[in-house]
Amino acid sequence: MRYLMLFAIPLLSACSFSFMQYDNLPVVxxxxSxxxxKASVMAAGGKPDSQINLGGNGxxxxxxxxxxxxxxxxxxxFDGSGKRIHYGYITCQAAQQKGILK
Incomplete structure (x- = not known):
């Protein structure tokens, strides 16, 4: 049991480092910032794959x-005024399912 942490830490670190390869992309x-x-993100990232509407005009x-x-x-x-409120390395739908977006 005490060796479990020796295996868990590298695995967790590998997951977090996998995101870093995308950090230099313009949209990220x-x-x-x-x-x-919304305007600045779309200017950097171009047309998104898809867009969904959130409650409250977001x-x-x-x-x-x-x-x-x-x-x-x-x-x-983004909120109704176009300010960024959340972001992450999942889809909008997954963020809604996890309760991040309401």
Whole structure:
């Protein structure tokens, strides 16, 4: 049992580092900005794969990030005024199912 942590830490670290390969993409950089808006994210990332409407006039954009042969989903959610409120390496639908977006 005491050796479990020796195996768990590298596995958890590998998961977190897998996201880092996408951090230099323009859409991700635009999303990380403190003043990110729907307009600034779309200017950097282009047309999203899809968009869903959220309650209160908000919206959520789905992008597929690509790095070589690998890809990963990425969502960015905005409030009714277009300010970024949430983002992550899952889809808008998955964020809704997890209760992140309401």
């Amino acid at each position: 950089n635009a999303t990380y 403190d003043h990110a808006t 919206s959520c954009l789905n992008y597929t990030l690509r790095n070589g042969s690998e890809s990963m989903p990425f969502y960015v959610a």
